Amino acid sequence: MAVKTLIEGVREALDEEMARDERVWVLGEDVGKKGGVFLATEGLYARYGEARVLDTPLAESAIVGVAVGSALNGLVPVAEIQFADFIHPAFDQIVSEAARVRYRSNGTWACPLVIRAPFGGGVHGGLYHSQSVEAFYAHVPGLKVVIPSTPEDAKGLLKSAVRDPDPVMFFEHKKTYRLIKGEIPEGEYLTPIGPAVVRREGSKLTCVAWGLMTHYCLEAAESVAGEGISAEVIDLRTLQPLDRETILRSVEKTARAMVVYEDNLTGGFGAEIAAVIAGEGFEHLDAPVTRVAGPDVPAMPFNRAQEEAFMPSPAKIADAMRKLATY
């Protein structure tokens, strides 16, 4: 196995799926010759040509809407939204259209498509190149929401997403693209959409996270391990459908839970996780469910001091772990 970056996982998944199935096509801004602003689609244009690797006009609603239409007529589109911050203009096409094609037609139409978007901060992106948007979509029935945190999962989950018969929102934390390296298995494999994975076993508390925050939680767990705090870290991988079992099984063991997310605290998807744990795991809990999240300010400022103040960090998470462990 070769050690690769997360974005290489994305790229390999796209390449393999396009080679496997000629219905698969990629569309978005700058995905063609340039290979995407993060180079996720690098090489595809040369290999598959303009019709299957299409630089679209600068129009996110059209990117998603054209994807929907092409899915209705037999293609399997993978749309790239350049930054998750710019997915908002396509909100209606995603929420009212893609998510509902199957339901509103009573199952007579399907809308298999993938929407990829880099999200998240800590990269000096300022207010409009740093946002987390998963909460908006994990709230919308009809959509699956996937966020990989390792190169292996990025590849395996994206391949599953392309083959999924329903619309999948595939969010990639842009800070993980090159920061996170790991082995990618040789040969073809699929990582199923749905199951979470326990990234670190622990007995004292459960920490639920996704994307970059998974790694920060692992760092934090490592740093408090010396203090005798044994933290279990769950990487959700899929927010919708949510793997309640893995979460609740862990809480049953540890009796203490925290959710860590980079998005704004209030109404972030961590609220749902906290509500599920507090609801279904009530009997097992020895402490309130802790949430470590971005503050309730519009977004992450560009200047370094305020960006750092916004981002949950391994140190902040470790602090919260200490507090929770001694509650």
Add this chain to the structure above:
Amino acid sequence: MAVKTLIEGVREALDEEMARDERVWVLGEDVGKKGGVFLATEGLYARYGEARVLDTPLAESAIVGVAVGSALNGLVPVAEIQFADFIHPAFDQIVSEAARVRYRSNGTWACPLVIRAPFGGGVHGGLYHSQSVEAFYAHVPGLKVVIPSTPEDAKGLLKSAVRDPDPVMFFEHKKTYRLIKGEIPEGEYLTPIGPAVVRREGSKLTCVAWGLMTHYCLEAAESVAGEGISAEVIDLRTLQPLDRETILRSVEKTARAMVVYEDNLTGGFGAEIAAVIAGEGFEHLDAPVTRVAGPDVPAMPFNRAQEEAFMPSPAKIADAMRKLATY
């Protein structure tokens, strides 16, 4: 005091605020001669003329964007989105623009505006005239989110919203428009944005709701009262900023809590309420926080059987109250 409908409260607020301050103007589809599809703006066109009561083109992003621009240049716009289901195309203008004007300019620009939208179901509106959308916006820092449940509050809160220096999302449950009648005080008054109100005192459990669900909870509370279950019903009125104090004070007293919302269960704003109660009220809870909500299906079907299956009803709520009381 005269008994009036909720929509009369809305209409009076608009009329009084337009009479008081000539910077206030109303824009939206069919708000002019027709007076709005629910007649919320009836009479204003005749009284204030086309320039201040403007029938816009069919373009929600423009409705909000023009409102933003007019606010930057000294007006106080009240934009009507005809149905909350059709607010999605304006998502970007609301979330990226209105909500962030103040923050991104470091307080040197302000964006005082109100966006009104009728939401909610139970009116045979089908998939696209029934939705609850408050969770999307209550998650966005920079926006206030208000949902009145009585004629008095509709008027008093809307007047406060018009005078608020920041953008306010003002959602009106369309089933309450004519169903809910109540006294509206004579003379001018303002209902402050922020504080929740206890609509019914109780000792055995706390029920948090907003909009139409407030009334369903009150009905349910009444129906279980004979069984010796004393339910306290809190009408949130404002989702953002959230009145944690009133909620937590009640839970401290009752030790049991439920949240009732019509929106889809997963990621609805009730998840946040549940997380807050389970987090900050942990020590007081004798039972897990219950959520009664719409199911996780894209939206409310048009046919009666499935519409009823979707809607939380007084009976469903009463059942949940019984279960919670005996936990």
Add this chain to the structure above:
Amino acid sequence: MSEDASARATRARELRHEALGLEPERLLTMYRQMVLARAIDRRMWVLNRQGKAPFVISGQGHEAAQVGAAAALRPGVDWLCPYYRDLAFCLALGLTPLDFMLSVFARRDDPSSGGRQMPSHFSLPKAHIATTSSTVATQVIHAVGIAYAARARGLDEVAVTCVGEGSTSKGDWHEGLNFAGVHRLPFICIVQDNDYAISVPHRLQMGVDSVAARAAGYGMAGVTVDGGDLLAVYEATREAVEKGRSGRGPTLIVAKVARFTSHSSDDDQRRYRPPEELEAMLRRDPVERFRTYLQQASLLSDQDDERIQQECTSEVDRAVQIAEAAEPPDASDIYRHVFSESGPG
């Protein structure tokens, strides 16, 4: 009119359909489609007054535009991303009165949505009629995507979409047309311009008389036609279809039509339209106009017309009867079809 003038006029008219290569039988089929659509539409309003149809939205006054356009398509091959007034269009493409009545009564076997959507949210996969939401103009982009896929797959399909003139103000309309223009797709947008978007008049909707003026800005063909003139719409659409099929790009067709009814059963257009305007508008009946054409061309006798009317009426009667008696959806089925039932493929 003198005998002579009348005869000349008749000849001119005959020449029109003959010049278009339309056989009398085709013309009668089209006429029947219009009559049927009108009969169904009128019945909806009766059902609404009877409390049996909670919501009605109507295509009366738009029939010629729709039937004329549909006649230029190959049903089941070319695509339609329709809008809520497209009853006549969909009937012409293969929707049956029963199909439609099942949706009016929100029955389980309604092929468009199983009673989930409001009536007039047409969808019929086998006829290549795509599912739509209520959110206007979203389907315009879907039609563009369908056309893109058709070309990519080497299929000889043209994608048509319809919207009202108000819906052309939406960003989605623009984004769709621009995309179609860039790629010169086999795509046709038919704007049924009835002067109002609910109550909002044309002058507050756009700064031009016809949005056909926008076609040039997308690098596509644009044409304004009298939407009350079935043959004119047929001709314009046929040309657009030929353009699309031969790789000569998309077309924007604006058909000027009349909205006979209020916007929907929740509206009363007398509140915002002056009586004289309403009166003048109601004189622009496309069904009557085509009937007159056929009669003057001696293609439709009074008896034939009577028979067609009666056949349509009884077809509607039958559809209403069956639909009313049909099963409603199961409440428990509300959970179905959120995701594929066969799981990841």
Add this chain to the structure above:
Amino acid sequence: MSEDASARATRARELRHEALGLEPERLLTMYRQMVLARAIDRRMWVLNRQGKAPFVISGQGHEAAQVGAAAALRPGVDWLCPYYRDLAFCLALGLTPLDFMLSVFARRDDPSSGGRQMPSHFSLPKAHIATTSSTVATQVIHAVGIAYAARARGLDEVAVTCVGEGSTSKGDWHEGLNFAGVHRLPFICIVQDNDYAISVPHRLQMGVDSVAARAAGYGMAGVTVDGGDLLAVYEATREAVEKGRSGRGPTLIVAKVARFTSHSSDDDQRRYRPPEELEAMLRRDPVERFRTYLQQASLLSDQDDERIQQECTSEVDRAVQIAEAAEPPDASDIYRHVFSESGPG
């Protein structure tokens, strides 16, 4: 060129600015604005290479379009809803090099955002430069709203907005222009068409050579100008401003410009633009072109030019020095200005 021909050409040029009523001093001011913008812009890239400016986005090649347009406005009266390449435009309206450098270094006293936004997200209330996001084209609608408010309040203000040609594909652009057309607002949209949207070439962005072709569809005036020709842009904008002020409606101006640099410091345009194209493009330098004009009109001596260049350079030096030494924002201020600090008014 023969002596004679050169003299004739010079006279024609003189006539141009004289015909426009522009005094030599105005011309030199404009020239200075272009030189200053270029100097600041170049410095940004140096700071970027030094690791001091994490993000740079550039207006090099767009200066004539911006300075020419700005010259037709009344600073502090007319409005600008700018986009990220509008450095020269904003300087001409009153932004100082220090103001700008404070934003490059994300300093507390950056007047645009207090270091919250990336550089080149211009905002300066006193100059009527509105705050913008990074999401392209959203500001177009704001400018429409500003114009609507100006008229409603009886203010004699014109609202101008700038976007790139790629941004015209967005729904917001369309919705804004349509709205402005309906109400014949004092609104001007200047499209700075540099042939690329990041890497996406013109041919994949639109089906026309110039989006000015869209103006007719909104019922507004539309004009395409050579954006390298300062006087041409000035003339077009002045006419548009007069139109707006006199109630004759909005104007769409497309200025064809050159993007000298890569899209931003995160991009490398050599990856997607052929070398010959880049080379030819780089010859279209609007600053040089205007310098030549001034020199041939004997309005700018070599010494004057030298002096202007040096003044601009030292102004930039000073701004960089002060900005670099300035205070960064406080981390704890992150919580400020989510809502009004004075509470409900």
